[in-house]
Amino acid sequence: MLPDSTVPASLLAVLAFLRGCFTTPAFTTFAALVTGLIAQTGRGTVTGMLTGAGLPRAWSHDRAHAFFSRASRNPDLLGISVSHLVGRQLIPTDAVLMVSVDDTLFKRRGKKVFGAACQHDGAATGPRGVGRGTCFVVLGLVVGLPFLARPVCLPVMARCGARSRS
Structure with a gap:
Protein backbone atom coordinates (compact mmCIF):
# COMPACT_ATOMS: atom_id res chain seq x y z
CA MET A 1 0.00 0.00 0.00
CA LEU A 2 1.14 3.55 -0.71
CA PRO A 3 2.77 5.29 2.26
CA ASP A 4 0.62 8.30 3.27
CA SER A 5 3.63 10.61 3.30
CA THR A 6 4.38 9.98 -0.39
CA VAL A 7 1.52 12.10 -1.77
CA PRO A 8 1.52 15.66 -0.36
CA ALA A 9 -1.79 16.64 1.25
CA SER A 10 -2.20 19.66 -1.04
CA LEU A 11 -1.81 17.50 -4.16
CA LEU A 12 -4.09 14.82 -2.74
CA ALA A 13 -6.79 17.49 -2.21
CA VAL A 14 -6.63 18.37 -5.92
CA LEU A 15 -6.55 14.74 -7.03
CA ALA A 16 -9.55 13.98 -4.80
CA PHE A 17 -11.73 15.67 -7.46
CA LEU A 18 -10.78 12.78 -9.76
CA ARG A 19 -11.30 9.93 -7.28
CA GLY A 20 -14.65 8.90 -8.78
CA CYS A 21 -12.99 8.10 -12.11
CA PHE A 22 -11.01 5.18 -10.63
CA THR A 23 -11.43 2.17 -8.41
CA THR A 24 -9.77 2.56 -4.99
CA PRO A 25 -6.61 0.57 -5.91
CA ALA A 26 -6.31 2.37 -9.26
CA PHE A 27 -6.68 5.77 -7.57
CA THR A 28 -3.89 4.93 -5.13
CA THR A 29 -1.60 4.05 -8.03
CA PHE A 30 -2.73 7.12 -10.00
CA ALA A 31 -1.96 9.47 -7.08
CA ALA A 32 1.50 7.97 -6.66
CA LEU A 33 2.27 8.22 -10.39
CA VAL A 34 1.12 11.86 -10.56
CA THR A 35 3.31 12.64 -7.55
CA GLY A 36 6.24 10.90 -9.20
CA LEU A 37 5.67 12.70 -12.50
CA ILE A 38 5.80 16.06 -10.73
CA ALA A 39 8.77 15.16 -8.53
CA GLN A 40 11.02 13.36 -11.00
CA THR A 41 13.69 15.33 -12.84
CA GLY A 42 14.27 12.97 -15.73
CA ARG A 43 12.01 11.78 -18.49
CA GLY A 44 8.32 11.21 -17.79
CA THR A 45 8.50 7.44 -18.11
CA VAL A 46 6.59 5.00 -15.92
CA THR A 47 9.73 3.92 -14.09
CA GLY A 48 10.74 7.60 -13.80
CA MET A 49 7.42 8.31 -12.10
CA LEU A 50 8.05 5.49 -9.63
CA THR A 51 11.50 6.87 -8.89
CA GLY A 52 10.13 10.40 -8.45
CA ALA A 53 7.56 9.11 -5.95
CA GLY A 54 10.29 7.24 -4.04
CA LEU A 55 8.64 3.89 -4.71
CA PRO A 56 10.97 1.84 -6.92
CA ARG A 57 11.87 -0.53 -4.09
CA ALA A 58 8.42 -0.51 -2.46
CA TRP A 59 6.41 -1.36 -5.60
CA SER A 60 7.01 -3.66 -8.50
CA HIS A 61 7.32 -1.66 -11.72
CA ASP A 62 4.65 -3.98 -13.14
CA ARG A 63 2.09 -2.37 -10.84
CA ALA A 64 2.69 0.99 -12.46
CA HIS A 65 2.73 -0.42 -16.01
CA ALA A 66 -0.47 -2.37 -15.29
CA PHE A 67 -2.20 0.89 -14.35
CA PHE A 68 -1.85 2.10 -17.93
CA SER A 69 -2.70 -1.20 -19.58
CA ARG A 70 -5.23 -2.93 -17.33
CA ALA A 71 -6.53 -0.64 -14.56
CA SER A 72 -10.25 -0.06 -14.37
CA ARG A 73 -10.97 3.56 -15.24
CA ASN A 74 -13.26 5.63 -17.40
Whole structure:
Protein backbone atom coordinates (compact mmCIF):
# COMPACT_ATOMS: atom_id res chain seq x y z
CA MET A 1 0.00 0.00 0.00
CA LEU A 2 1.14 3.55 -0.71
CA PRO A 3 2.77 5.29 2.26
CA ASP A 4 0.62 8.30 3.27
CA SER A 5 3.63 10.61 3.30
CA THR A 6 4.38 9.98 -0.39
CA VAL A 7 1.52 12.10 -1.77
CA PRO A 8 1.52 15.66 -0.36
CA ALA A 9 -1.79 16.64 1.25
CA SER A 10 -2.20 19.66 -1.04
CA LEU A 11 -1.81 17.50 -4.16
CA LEU A 12 -4.09 14.82 -2.74
CA ALA A 13 -6.79 17.49 -2.21
CA VAL A 14 -6.63 18.37 -5.92
CA LEU A 15 -6.55 14.74 -7.03
CA ALA A 16 -9.55 13.98 -4.80
CA PHE A 17 -11.73 15.67 -7.46
CA LEU A 18 -10.78 12.78 -9.76
CA ARG A 19 -11.30 9.93 -7.28
CA GLY A 20 -14.65 8.90 -8.78
CA CYS A 21 -12.99 8.10 -12.11
CA PHE A 22 -11.01 5.18 -10.63
CA THR A 23 -11.43 2.17 -8.41
CA THR A 24 -9.77 2.56 -4.99
CA PRO A 25 -6.61 0.57 -5.91
CA ALA A 26 -6.31 2.37 -9.26
CA PHE A 27 -6.68 5.77 -7.57
CA THR A 28 -3.89 4.93 -5.13
CA THR A 29 -1.60 4.05 -8.03
CA PHE A 30 -2.73 7.12 -10.00
CA ALA A 31 -1.96 9.47 -7.08
CA ALA A 32 1.50 7.97 -6.66
CA LEU A 33 2.27 8.22 -10.39
CA VAL A 34 1.12 11.86 -10.56
CA THR A 35 3.31 12.64 -7.55
CA GLY A 36 6.24 10.90 -9.20
CA LEU A 37 5.67 12.70 -12.50
CA ILE A 38 5.80 16.06 -10.73
CA ALA A 39 8.77 15.16 -8.53
CA GLN A 40 11.02 13.36 -11.00
CA THR A 41 13.69 15.33 -12.84
CA GLY A 42 14.27 12.97 -15.73
CA ARG A 43 12.01 11.78 -18.49
CA GLY A 44 8.32 11.21 -17.79
CA THR A 45 8.50 7.44 -18.11
CA VAL A 46 6.59 5.00 -15.92
CA THR A 47 9.73 3.92 -14.09
CA GLY A 48 10.74 7.60 -13.80
CA MET A 49 7.42 8.31 -12.10
CA LEU A 50 8.05 5.49 -9.63
CA THR A 51 11.50 6.87 -8.89
CA GLY A 52 10.13 10.40 -8.45
CA ALA A 53 7.56 9.11 -5.95
CA GLY A 54 10.29 7.24 -4.04
CA LEU A 55 8.64 3.89 -4.71
CA PRO A 56 10.97 1.84 -6.92
CA ARG A 57 11.87 -0.53 -4.09
CA ALA A 58 8.42 -0.51 -2.46
CA TRP A 59 6.41 -1.36 -5.60
CA SER A 60 7.01 -3.66 -8.50
CA HIS A 61 7.32 -1.66 -11.72
CA ASP A 62 4.65 -3.98 -13.14
CA ARG A 63 2.09 -2.37 -10.84
CA ALA A 64 2.69 0.99 -12.46
CA HIS A 65 2.73 -0.42 -16.01
CA ALA A 66 -0.47 -2.37 -15.29
CA PHE A 67 -2.20 0.89 -14.35
CA PHE A 68 -1.85 2.10 -17.93
CA SER A 69 -2.70 -1.20 -19.58
CA ARG A 70 -5.23 -2.93 -17.33
CA ALA A 71 -6.53 -0.64 -14.56
CA SER A 72 -10.25 -0.06 -14.37
CA ARG A 73 -10.97 3.56 -15.24
CA ASN A 74 -13.26 5.63 -17.40
CA PRO A 75 -11.16 7.90 -19.67
CA ASP A 76 -14.17 9.98 -20.77
CA LEU A 77 -15.21 10.67 -17.18
CA LEU A 78 -11.59 11.45 -16.30
CA GLY A 79 -11.28 13.96 -19.16
CA ILE A 80 -14.55 15.65 -18.24
CA SER A 81 -13.55 15.78 -14.56
CA VAL A 82 -10.14 17.28 -15.40
CA SER A 83 -11.87 19.82 -17.67
CA HIS A 84 -14.19 20.86 -14.83
CA LEU A 85 -11.25 21.07 -12.42
CA VAL A 86 -9.23 23.26 -14.82
CA GLY A 87 -12.28 25.38 -15.61
CA ARG A 88 -13.10 26.04 -11.98
CA GLN A 89 -9.56 26.65 -10.78
CA LEU A 90 -7.74 28.34 -13.67
CA ILE A 91 -10.29 30.17 -15.80
CA PRO A 92 -11.97 33.35 -14.53
CA THR A 93 -15.77 33.15 -14.49
CA ASP A 94 -16.19 35.92 -17.05
CA ALA A 95 -13.51 34.62 -19.45
CA VAL A 96 -14.14 32.88 -22.74
CA LEU A 97 -13.05 29.25 -22.76
CA MET A 98 -10.74 28.42 -25.65
CA VAL A 99 -10.56 24.76 -26.67
CA SER A 100 -7.83 23.38 -28.91
CA VAL A 101 -7.89 20.11 -30.84
CA ASP A 102 -4.85 18.53 -32.46
CA ASP A 103 -4.07 15.25 -34.14
CA THR A 104 -0.53 14.00 -33.90
CA LEU A 105 1.03 11.04 -35.66
CA PHE A 106 3.37 8.97 -33.52
CA LYS A 107 5.56 7.00 -35.88
CA ARG A 108 5.29 3.28 -35.09
CA ARG A 109 6.07 0.15 -37.05
CA GLY A 110 5.23 -3.49 -36.60
CA LYS A 111 2.34 -5.88 -37.06
CA LYS A 112 1.19 -5.78 -33.43
CA VAL A 113 1.04 -1.99 -32.95
CA PHE A 114 -2.63 -1.12 -32.42
CA GLY A 115 -3.94 1.51 -34.79
CA ALA A 116 -0.75 1.80 -36.83
CA ALA A 117 -1.47 2.62 -40.44
CA CYS A 118 -0.36 4.93 -43.23
CA GLN A 119 -1.92 8.26 -42.31
CA HIS A 120 -1.58 11.95 -43.05
CA ASP A 121 1.44 13.43 -41.28
CA GLY A 122 1.59 17.22 -41.16
CA ALA A 123 5.26 17.05 -40.18
CA ALA A 124 6.24 14.65 -42.97
CA THR A 125 9.00 15.64 -45.32
CA GLY A 126 8.57 15.05 -49.00
CA PRO A 127 5.71 15.46 -51.42
CA ARG A 128 3.40 12.71 -50.07
CA GLY A 129 2.78 13.99 -46.54
CA VAL A 130 2.12 10.46 -45.31
CA GLY A 131 3.66 8.56 -42.42
CA ARG A 132 3.11 5.19 -40.76
CA GLY A 133 2.06 5.24 -37.16
CA THR A 134 -0.69 5.78 -34.63
CA CYS A 135 -2.71 8.99 -34.74
CA PHE A 136 -3.86 10.51 -31.46
CA VAL A 137 -6.48 13.25 -31.28
CA VAL A 138 -5.92 15.48 -28.25
CA LEU A 139 -8.32 18.04 -26.77
CA GLY A 140 -6.86 20.78 -24.63
CA LEU A 141 -8.01 23.85 -22.73
CA VAL A 142 -6.06 27.06 -23.37
CA VAL A 143 -5.50 28.91 -20.09
CA GLY A 144 -3.41 31.76 -18.78
CA LEU A 145 -1.25 30.93 -15.79
CA PRO A 146 -0.18 33.72 -13.44
CA PHE A 147 3.51 32.82 -13.63
CA LEU A 148 3.69 32.78 -17.46
CA ALA A 149 3.48 35.64 -19.95
CA ARG A 150 1.69 33.55 -22.58
CA PRO A 151 -1.24 31.14 -22.46
CA VAL A 152 -0.65 27.39 -22.43
CA CYS A 153 -2.75 24.47 -23.61
CA LEU A 154 -3.48 21.84 -20.97
CA PRO A 155 -4.40 18.50 -22.56
CA VAL A 156 -7.48 17.04 -20.91
CA MET A 157 -8.61 14.25 -23.26
CA ALA A 158 -6.96 12.04 -25.86
CA ARG A 159 -8.18 9.32 -28.12
CA CYS A 160 -6.42 6.97 -30.47
CA GLY A 161 -7.65 7.78 -33.93
CA ALA A 162 -7.22 4.17 -35.11
CA ARG A 163 -8.48 3.53 -38.57
CA SER A 164 -9.88 0.24 -39.72
CA ARG A 165 -7.59 -1.91 -41.83
CA SER A 166 -9.75 -2.54 -44.83
